[in-house]
Amino acid sequence: MHMFLLVALATATAWDVELACLDTAEWSKYHAAYEVAARATALEGSDRAVSRASLGKELLARTSNVTEVLSCNVGVVAGYYLLAHLVSQEVKSMNPGNIFGLKPFEHRTGLAYRLLQLALIFIFTLRNANRIPSGPAQAWGVTEHHIIPALLQMRRGQDEWLKNHVQRLQPISPSFRDPNLNIAIVSICAYPADHPLVLPKLTPANRETYANRHGYALRVHLEHPIIGAHGLGVQHAKLATVLAYLQSNEFDWVAWLDCDSIIMNMNRTLDSIIYQYTQKRAEAEMEAGLKEAKNPAPVCGEKLDMPDLLIGEWSDSWVTDDLREESLIRIRRGELAMDSSAVWAEAPQIGLVQGEVQGNQLEMDFGDAKLQAEIQWNITGNGAVELLWENGARWVHRVDHQSCREPCRAIGPGCDSQLLDPEVNLLITEEGWGLSSANWLIKRSAWSMKFLHDALTAAHVELQLFGDQDAMILHLMNRQALEVVQEPSLEDATLYQDPLDAHAAVIPQFELNAYDALNALTMECDAFVEGDLLVTFPQCKEAEGCNDVFELAAEYANDDGKLLEPDAGAWWRRQESTPKWSRYSQLSSAALRIFGPRPLIREVYTQEQQLRKRCRSTSFCMRRADAAHLLTF
Structure with a gap:
């Protein structure tokens, strides 16, 4: 700890102890702004906006040098949470008691979501198992239970926005390669020689096979890298190395890939990810917003979820032509975010009715009777999507899928660098509680080098309690978010606009960071499915239970005889299902952990949790040999 902090703490006052905050002029001013803002949560209009702007200004000043945060961690966490509540009333209502009953967000959740992510990285600096100590928590009026559930719920809205956004991009084939791009893959697998994990033996060979196939440069460090800052710790080495x-x-x-990520689809290129997610946004989309933008035609060969296929406007064959426009039926997803099969339909002639999709059947409850319809569609040829009801009615989707979009498969007209936004320099995924530093792509540019330098300085010099992920999050959104909250008026468009640095683009998690099925289940993230570029194994640190998993993943990657369908790995072909790999076995703990599928692993996980509970509460406990079919942790 710095000497000035030691001296200040030695003379702590009651104010210091209660708030866990140094009694200095700067922190006193910050606390005063916080108190005014806390009272303003009950207000509307200009008073609320002024107090929000004042707190945002003070918080930006206090976090401009993150070293100072150590003298008032909980106060900083409370400031971000309070600002999130001031910009989004829904934040306050999100708690473990009602989180799954809330309606999903219709828009990207934007500003409040980023403020909560910033709160979380400073909770990490408390080094208290993600918990805020009870005393300061009470004094500042905030706990981790206010922040984490709201963050997880908002991420669902963010994921839905991202899914809609991706569907409007020019599709890029997973095998797309731009021969003019010079790409390097960088990893550090610097384990001690006697380390029991097999990763330093498996990962370099896995990377080499992939890099050679596509002509990528490979830089895998098997010893602690010399390049970077003096005295650099392992947790900050990736920033300096890249x-x-x-x-x-x-x-x-440069593609950074963590050592515990195994490349699984050797045909999927990094070029295809770059071309897919650095595209310029269409002008119509920018002006109208995603909610009002016209639904794009499907990609040729796209696998559509049935509820998604139904969303939109339908004409009713029982309505005369002169009343057709005013009698359009509008179908949308159900009210509960967790209920993926539920849909709602609304029109003057039927009112508001609820339905459920099962396979290619739709059942709707019209009040006096439940009716079933067969869903018929053909997205690869001419013809509209139709609902054929058992009572003879026929609904026709207003979006006529007369053609499908062909993906770019090679450099050519409409499939070249003119597609790309030169200002997008970083592609990063988001899962769990925020942006991930596990696997990402970054372009050589002045912005990229300044960003990495600033993040490295924050983590290595200013606040060594920061990991590389925390530092990246700080420099991608802190200044941007806190400047937005100082604006006098926050209209909906501003609230839902992501304050993330415009040079960075968040891409779907599965593209660069699909989790093994077990962690995907427990962390509510994308699970690896066949065709994904790679699988990563968060929290798999012990040789027992992990080496078998790593070795099976490497075996799958090396199997050139496995059958992958055309365009495997493309977002429009991706669906979670039982893997088709001939060596997959549901009796294998390692195979279940990697591949799932999720319903099966949920069942096995529940069984193991019950077994563990029984072991703790009674003298009975199944021996490991008798539980070989269960998951290991």
Whole structure:
């Protein structure tokens, strides 16, 4: 700890102890702004806006040098949470008691979501198992139970927005390669020679096979890297290492991949991910917003979820032509975010009715009777989507799928660098509680090198309690979010606009960071499915129970005989299902952990939890040999 903090703490006052905050002029001013803002949560209009702006200004000042945060961690966490509540009333209502009963967000959740992520990275600096100590928590009026459930719920809205956004992009084939792009893959697998994990033996060979197939440069460090800052810790080494490779001017893009990520689809290129997610946004989309933007035609060969296929406007064959427009039927998803099969239909002639999709059947409760309809569609040829009801009615989707969009498969007209936004320099995923530093792509640019330098400085010099992920989050959204909250008026468009640095783009998690099925289940994230580029194993640190998993993943990656369908790995073909790999076995703990499928792993996970509970509460406990079919943790 810095000497000035030791001296200040030695003379702590009651104010310091109660709020866990140094009694200095700067923190006193911050606390006063916080108190005014807390009272303003009950107000509307200009008073609320002024207090919000004042707190945002003070919080930006206090976090501009993150070293100072150590003298008032909980106060900083409370400030971000309070600002999130001031910009979104729904934040306050999100708690473990009602989180699953809330309606899903119709928009990207934007500003409040980023403020909660910032709150969380400063909870981590408390080093208290993600918990805020009870005393300061009471004094500041905030606990982790206010922040984490709201963050998880808002992420669902963010995921839904991202899914809609991706559907409007020009599709890029997973095998797409731009021969003009010079790409490097960088990893650090610097384990001690006697370390029991098999990763330092498996990962380099896995990376080499992939890099050779596509002509990528490979830089895997098997010893602690010399490049980077003096005295650099392992947790900050990736920032310095990637920065050094960008500064070398050898590469257009650098892909950082953690050592515990195994590449599974050797045919999927990094070029295809770059071209898919650095595209310029269409002008019509920018002006109208995603909610009002016209639904795009499906991609040729797209696998559509049935509820998604139904969403939109339908004409009713029982309505005369002169009343057809005013009698359009509008179908949308159900009210509960967790209920993926529920849909609602509304029109003057039927009112508001609820339905459920099962396979290619739709059942609707019209009040006096339940009726079933067969869903018929053909997205690869001419013909509209139709609902054929058992009573003879026929609904026709207003979006006529007369054609489908062909993905870009090679460089050519409409499939070249003109698609791309030159200002997008970083592709990063988001899962769990925020942006991930596990696997990401970054372009050589002045912005990229400054960003990595600033993040490295924050983590290595200013606040070593920060991991690389925390530092990246800080520099991608802190200043941006806190400047937005100072605006006098926050209209809906501002609230839902993501304050993330415009040079960065969040991409779907499965593209660069699909989790093994067990962690995906427990963390509510994308699980690896066949075709995904890679699988990563968060929290798998012990040789027992993990080496078998790593080795099976590497075996799958090396199997050139496995059958992958055309365009495997493309977002429009992706669906969770039982893997088709011939060596997959539901009796294998390792196979279940990697591949799932999720319903099966949920069942096995529940069984094991019950077994563990029984072991704790009674003298009975199943021996490991008798429980070989269960998951290991």
